[in-house]
Amino acid sequence: MKKLRRSARIVDLTQQFLHQPNTLISLSYFAERYHSAKSSISEDIDIIDEIFQEEGIGQLLTLAGAAGGVKFIPSIPKEEAKTEMLRICQALSSVERLLPGGYLYMSDILGNPKLLKQLGRMFASAFSNQEIDTIITVETKGIPLAHATASYLNVPVVIVRRDSRVTEGSVVTINYVSGSTKRIQTMSLARRALKEGSNVLVIDDFMKAGGTIKGMIGLLQEFNAHLKGIGVFVESGETEERLIKDYISLARLTEVNEREKLVNVELGNFF
Amino acid sequence: MKKLRRSARIVDLTQQFLHQPNTLISLSYFAERYHSAKSSISEDIDIIDEIFQEEGIGQLLTLAGAAGGVKFIPSIPKEEAKTEMLRICQALSSVERLLPGGYLYMSDILGNPKLLKQLGRMFASAFSNQEIDTIITVETKGIPLAHATASYLNVPVVIVRRDSRVTEGSVVTINYVSGSTKRIQTMSLARRALKEGSNVLVIDDFMKAGGTIKGMIGLLQEFNAHLKGIGVFVESGETEERLIKDYISLARLTEVNEREKLVNVELGNFF
Numbered sequence: 001m002k003k004l005r006r007s008a009r010i011v012d013l014t015q016q017f018l019h020q021p022n023t024l025i026s027l028s029y030f031a032e033r034y035h036s037a038k039s040s041i042s043e044d045i046d047i048i049d050e051i052f053q054e055e056g057i058g059q060l061l062t063l064a065g066a067a068g069g070v071k072f073i074p075s076i077p078k079e080e081a082k083t084e085m086l087r088i089c090q091a092l093s094s095v096e097r098l099l100p101g102g103y104l105y106m107s108d109i110l111g112n113p114k115l116l117k118q119l120g121r122m123f124a125s126a127f128s129n130q131e132i133d134t135i136i137t138v139e140t141k142g143i144p145l146a147h148a149t150a151s152y153l154n155v156p157v158v159i160v161r162r163d164s165r166v167t168e169g170s171v172v173t174i175n176y177v178s179g180s181t182k183r184i185q186t187m188s189l190a191r192r193a194l195k196e197g198s199n200v201l202v203i204d205d206f207m208k209a210g211g212t213i214k215g216m217i218g219l220l221q222e223f224n225a226h227l228k229g230i231g232v233f234v235e236s237g238e239t240e241e242r243l244i245k246d247y248i249s250l251a252r253l254t255e256v257n258e259r260e261k262l263v264n265v266e267l268g269n270f271f
Numbered sequence: 272m273k274k275l276r277r278s279a280r281i282v283d284l285t286q287q288f289l290h291q292p293n294t295l296i297s298l299s300y301f302a303e304r305y306h307s308a309k310s311s312i313s314e315d316i317d318i319i320d321e322i323f324q325e326e327g328i329g330q331l332l333t334l335a336g337a338a339g340g341v342k343f344i345p346s347i348p349k350e351e352a353k354t355e356m357l358r359i360c361q362a363l364s365s366v367e368r369l370l371p372g373g374y375l376y377m378s379d380i381l382g383n384p385k386l387l388k389q390l391g392r393m394f395a396s397a398f399s400n401q402e403i404d405t406i407i408t409v410e411t412k413g414i415p416l417a418h419a420t421a422s423y424l425n426v427p428v429v430i431v432r433r434d435s436r437v438t439e440g441s442v443v444t445i446n447y448v449s450g451s452t453k454r455i456q457t458m459s460l461a462r463r464a465l466k467e468g469s470n471v472l473v474i475d476d477f478m479k480a481g482g483t484i485k486g487m488i489g490l491l492q493e494f495n496a497h498l499k500g501i502g503v504f505v506e507s508g509e510t511e512e513r514l515i516k517d518y519i520s521l522a523r524l525t526e527v528n529e530r531e532k533l534v535n536v537e538l539g540n541f542f
Contacts, residue, residue, distance in 0.1 A: 004322075007281055007315075011322040014285040019388070044278075051275075051282040099440055107439060107464055111427040113418065117290070140430060143414045147384065151422075156382040159411060163434075168378060169370055193378055 003035040010044050017048065017060065017072035021124075022154035026069040045070055056080060073128055074152045076121040082271055084118050089251050092234070092265040102236065102256050103206070104263070110144050110205060110233075119250065120148025123203060123231045126248050126270055127153070130228045133198045134158055136220070138187060138212055141205040145233055149203055158193045160216060162186065168193070172222045179209020179243045187215050189223070198225045207232040210243035217244070235268060274306045281315050288319065288331065288343035292395075293425035297340040316341055327351060344399055345423045347392040353542055355389050360522050363505070363536040373451075373507065373527050374477070375534070381415050381476060381504075390521065391419025394474060394502045397519050397541060398424070401499045404469045405429055407491070409458060409483055412476040416504055420474055429464045431487055433457065439464070443493045450480025450514045458486050460494070469496045478503040481514035488515070506539060 004012065012034075016025065027038045034041065042062075049060040056077030062070050088109060097105040109115055123145070132153060137146035138160040146157045161171075168190035175184050194200075202216055217227055230247035237254040249268030256263050275283070283305075287296065298309045305312065313333075320331040327348030333341050359380060368376040380386055394416070403424060408417035409431040417428045432439075439461035446455050465471075473487055488498055501518035508525040520539030527534050 001326075007278055007318050008322050010278055010281050011285050011319050012326060014282050015289060015323075015326075015328055018286055018289050020385070047278050048282050051279050052286075055272075055283060055286075057286055105440055105461075105463070107430070107461065108427070111421075111429060111464075113422045113425055113427065114291070116418070117422065139411045140414070140432065140434075143411070144418050144428065147387070147415050147418055150382075151384045151388065154384055156379070156384065157415065158382060159378070161411065163411075169376055190376075190378065192376065193382075 001033050001035075006040070006044065009034050009036065009041070010047060013041075013044055014048055017052075017070075020154070021058070021072050021074045021152050024063065024069045024071045029069075074121060075125040075128060076118065078271075081118070081122050081125070082267065084115075085122075085250055085267055085271065088115065089265040089267060092251065092253075093263050095261045095263055098256065098258055098261070098263055100258075102208070102238070102258075104234070104253065104256070104265075106205065106234065107141065110141055116144055116148040119145060119233065120150075120152050122250060122270065123149040123201075123248075124152035126231060127201055127229045130201070131199050132201045132228050134194060134225075135201045135203055136160060136189075136194070136216060137203045138162065138216060142203055145205055146203040149201070149231070153201075155201075158189065160187050160189050160219060172219065174215065174219050174222065176215030176218060177211055179211030179214070180239070185211075185215070187212075187219060189219055194220075194223045194225060196224050198223065199228045200225045201228055202230045203232075204230075205233045206236070207234075207244075207247070207249070208236045209239050209241065210247075213247070214243045232268075234265065237266075272304050272306075277311070277315065280305050280307065280312070281318060284312075284315055285319055288323075288341075291425070292329070292343050292345045292423050295334065295340040295342045300340075345392060346396040346399065347389065349542075352389070352393050352396070353538065355386075356393075356521055356538055356542065359386065360536040360538060363522065363524075364534050366532045366534055369527065369529055369532070369534055371529075373479070373509070373529075375505070375524065375527070375536075377476065377505065378412065381412055387415055387419040390416060390504065391421075391423050393521060393541065394420040394472075394519075395423035397502060398472055398500045401472070402470050403472045403499050405465060405496075406472045406474055407431060407460075407465070407487060408474045409433065409487060413474055416476055417474040420472070420502070424472075426472075429460065431458050431460050431490060443490065445486060445490050445493065447486030447489060448482055450482030450485070450512075451510070456482075456486070458483075458490060460490055465491075465494045465496060467495050469494065470499045471496045472499050473501045474503075475501075476504045477507070478505075478515075478518070478520070479507045480510050480512065481518075484518070485514045503539075505536065508537075 173188035
């Protein structure tokens, strides 16, 4: 790269941090890239950090020493998250979304790249103080959420399958009881997909009694993995007994009445 | 927002463009946000655009007039894409990835957020000159790729299901013949998931004869949708007759021999 003036360096630095969150980049790398002194780059980084913090985009963490560098930790201001989620709750509180069995149609929200980025930022903010190696989710609708979160936490996503016709080599399969329907279900995960002893964050789109997530926790035990957190997009508030306790929800379905055509979604326990 | 000096404005502008690709933002919005003259902001934008183009991140398109503004069109330099894909091809050319039926284990690559971003940039670059409304994929492994592409093209993703136990309201279901196994399969898409007349990009992870993608094209016809492009991550080069013709592949599985333990993956037709 040719030698750049400050304003141009700042463009490139900003895009590098945003493109690679949670990645330690050494000052020497930048110094070489821009043919500039580390002291100048430190000043650039201070300018970027100030705006990132003011705008609630995140912060730039500087680690001193030979193995040091700078790392962008993304976040979202609580107020921005709240405003965004209130809008989503309103969009979800629509009778037209009612599906048989007390489910809500949410595929439009979970297919929207702008909303997904914001939801990913929320989960990444909520769990940024945990040492997480891997995000786990179950097919199908949890996958976009898990990946949106992963792109901010910079960790891989592992997908648990409900299907047995899976071409992923040897798998670990468990049976679990669905919390709401009490039926026995199956889920499986490829043996090679998850390293033994991983620190895992569970992400899913919807939780009723929590049977599916309890199933995933059981599966994690087969891999000697450590559960570091659970994040769900919408939890159903109508459940009498919840099978899991520690989790973060972004929204809560407080009323769903097919006969009376009533649906109400409120902010979850994250707020 | 308080009044900012140029370097700080540039940080914020850069992050706004990167966070919202393919979105027209008016100069008046920025002028108000920064309490600055539009002429100053135009200069900022020129600085950003120059670096974006030099580094192959994309370009800032300025549209004049009352309804005008600035739009970030992401891309990836062909050389960077090629280097990245050669590395991925090498990682894929491993006997340990061989799965029964001539499939390759690719979940680690499709679970890696950094690689996914790059693959998404490649597809977004390849189809940036098409008017695309919606990306369609089939569960499960195509989903992360489709969403990575969608986040650069700023369009929603619609997921075709192979499963009939789907809680998405009324669905359109079709049968199709798998091109390689010649078995009859089923796929379905929620009626409300895709608007009539949409311009659609098909994204999938793996293509053998192309039966699944041909099935998706059949499904699109049920929605009067227009096929605008097909992008696959890896195509199998061993297929005698391909059911579809116009597509872009990033990689090509040229040799897979379970008995001789040979696997070879090369660059696809995109390069």
